[in-house]
Amino acid sequence: MLNNIDNFYLQKEEPLQGCxxxxxxxxxxxxxxxxxAWKYGMPFFCYKGKMFCYLWVNKNTQQPYIGIVEGKHFDHPLLITEKRSxxxxxxxxxxxxxxxxxxxxxxxxxIDLYKTGVVKIK
Structure with a gap:
């Protein structure tokens, strides 16, 4: 029996699935x-139990993306805020x-945000 995480990937067609x-x-x-982990109906990744990032697909463009949970703490030209705080x-x-x-x-x-204590780990 497949779990939700496996199903998420297997339901996608190539090249999206491979990506x-x-x-x-x-x-x-x-x-x-x-x-x-499986949270909010999507594959999440936790660092020492704290939400770290997730994978999702933009519904309009069908582009896959990584969501960085604490992205507000640093800037990179490829990171987009959109309407997220x-x-x-x-x-x-x-x-x-x-x-x-x-x-x-x-x-x-x-990861360094968690290791340096910018993001508190329980």
């Missing part, structure tokens, strides 16, 4: 304290190669 699965692997490989997103084109170095750099900045 989302690659993003999931990149996120999980950044730190041993990052774990996958706390989170920022990074959009991708599922037909193009992922900017892996950039993704890892942004995720590292986000």
């Amino acid at each position: 989302l699965l690659a993003l999931k692997e990149i996120i999980l490989s950044q730190d041993k304290d990052i774990a996958s 706390r989170m920022k997103i990074m959009l991708f084109d599922a037909d193009k190669q992922l900017p892996i170095k950039t993704i890892k750099s942004i995720l590292k900045q986000a």
Whole structure:
């Protein structure tokens, strides 16, 4: 029996599915304290139990993206605020190669917020 997280990925068609699965692997490989979870009907990733980031697909453009929960704490030209006050997103084109170095750099900045205490961990 598949769980909600597996179903989320399997219901997507290529190249979207492959892009989302690659993003999931990149996120999980950044730190041993990052774990996958299902929250708010989407795949979330938690750092030491605190919400860290999530994956989603823009309904209008069908672009996959990573949502950085504490994105308001740092700036990067590829992070977009839109109408969010706390989170920022990074959009991708599922037909193009992922900017892996950039993704890892942004995720590292986000992890550092938790490690330095900017974001409190229980």
